[in-house]
Amino acid sequence: MTASLTGPRGGAAGTDDVTGPVRDFVTTEIAPYADEWDQDERLPPKLLIRMAELGLWAPFLPTGSGGSDMTWSTLGRVHEEIGRGCSSVRSFLTVHTMVTWTVHRWGTEEQRERWLPRLAAGDLLGAFCLTEPDSGSDASAAGTVAEPTGSGWVINGEKKWMTAGQVAGLLLVFCRTARGMSAFLVPAGTPGVEVTPLTGVMGTRASMLAGIVLRDVRVGPDALIGPPGWAAGTVMTGALDLGRYSVACGSVGIVQACLDACVAYTSRRTVRDGRLSELQLIRRKVSDMVVGSRAARLLCAEAGRLKDADDPATIMATWVAKYQASTAATAAASDAVQIHGANGFSAQYPVARLYRDAKVAEIIEGSTELQQLTIASEAYREVAR
Numbered sequence: 001m002t003a004s005l006t007g008p009r010g011g012a013a014g015t016d017d018v019t020g021p022v023r024d025f026v027t028t029e030i031a032p033y034a035d036e037w038d039q040d041e042r043l044p045p046k047l048l049i050r051m052a053e054l055g056l057w058a059p060f061l062p063t064g065s066g067g068s069d070m071t072w073s074t075l076g077r078v079h080e081e082i083g084r085g086c087s088s089v090r091s092f093l094t095v096h097t098m099v100t101w102t103v104h105r106w107g108t109e110e111q112r113e114r115w116l117p118r119l120a121a122g123d124l125l126g127a128f129c130l131t132e133p134d135s136g137s138d139a140s141a142a143g144t145v146a147e148p149t150g151s152g153w154v155i156n157g158e159k160k161w162m163t164a165g166q167v168a169g170l171l172l173v174f175c176r177t178a179r180g181m182s183a184f185l186v187p188a189g190t191p192g193v194e195v196t197p198l199t200g201v202m203g204t205r206a207s208m209l210a211g212i213v214l215r216d217v218r219v220g221p222d223a224l225i226g227p228p229g230w231a232a233g234t235v236m237t238g239a240l241d242l243g244r245y246s247v248a249c250g251s252v253g254i255v256q257a258c259l260d261a262c263v264a265y266t267s268r269r270t271v272r273d274g275r276l277s278e279l280q281l282i283r284r285k286v287s288d289m290v291v292g293s294r295a296a297r298l299l300c301a302e303a304g305r306l307k308d309a310d311d312p313a314t315i316m317a318t319w320v321a322k323y324q325a326s327t328a329a330t331a332a333a334s335d336a337v338q339i340h341g342a343n344g345f346s347a348q349y350p351v352a353r354l355y356r357d358a359k360v361a362e363i364i365e366g367s368t369e370l371q372q373l374t375i376a377s378e379a380y381r382e383v384a385r
């Protein structure tokens, strides 16, 4: 058994010391293989086990629940590092964090005892099942329905685009009930759950996406998180905020990876008699990456600090961080491909994958357009106050 990166030997809980060991892990065990996983459209089981050994699945949980009391600030730096190496791995962590935090924050004592030890250990992976074929940004249009039976609930509907859906053991499924949107914990092996892999996607190709059909899926009363109709204002808002934070931090990692790749490439590639690195137009792009990564990292740090302080202002800070970080990532990745020329188009260099992965960050956990609308609305609200 390897020492946990997030335990005492890997850095004191709640401090940033942990990011050094995580950086080494990403540099040696994730980044060199990310293109291979992208082409295979899957993450190897041994990586998922290794992450469990290193305590990376749910370090934000209290020590008594299998975590290491990691602060949100530090978790953000960890997700940045993982995002630097491979956005598919970061995607797995994002949805697992959303599901695990939901159980910890809003689950009953019984639900926590039943699910948290395995979620914390990474024996059981979570999938966050909100989006449907006909509803995405507007989650209130979701058509999956849960109806009460004498002994629990019966769920019918279809979910699409579930990250880690091919391997997740526990599904957090959002359904309509007579009282409004509700969240249910559904073991993936429950009769009536049908999982279909989604392949051939543009980015985060190793994130093992799935479509999930639920046909007369029967669950007990203990599957429901909170009272019926309670999920929209609490679970959805809270879990999506954490997902947004993770994606923002992962996007900083993408900008950093673009910067690292471009500095290395332009330092050795020659055109005419000089190196690419000597050309001013190349340097301008590199400087944009430096500024983009630093600005996004600071915004993520602000969002993390507010989370650690339990300050509700973190919600808006996270929207701002995710907007800046994800758009900086797509800009940096586009420039990185340009700087690499034809090589940027090939699978021999990581920038083609970074370009495809960056785009996903502008779509998930609140698209760029929704962020623009939300951030502007807040500006008008502040003026009106």
Ligand SMILES: Cc1cc2nc3c(=O)[nH]c(=O)nc-3n(C[C@H](O)[C@H](O)[C@H](O)COP(=O)(O)OP(=O)(O)OC[C@H]3O[C@@H](n4cnc5c(N)ncnc54)[C@H](O)[C@@H]3O)c2cc1C
Pocket: 095, 127, 128, 129, 130, 131, 135, 136, 137, 138, 160, 161, 162, 163, 164, 203, 204, 209, 360, 363, 364, 365, 366, 367, 368, 369, 370, 373
């Ligand atoms: C790789 C990947 C992984 C994903 N993983 C998950 C997952 O694990 N769990 C999950 O539940 N979902 C997941 N999703 C789905 C994701 O959350 C949705 O794609 C996202 O919410 C956007 O919804 P949509 O794709 O239906 O786009 P739509 O909502 O149809 O939007 C289409 C376009 O219209 C714009 N738009 C929408 N509303 C407005 C508005 N009011 N004003 C202006 N413009 C607007 C959007 O910004 C977008 O550009 C994943 C998606 C991808 C691509």
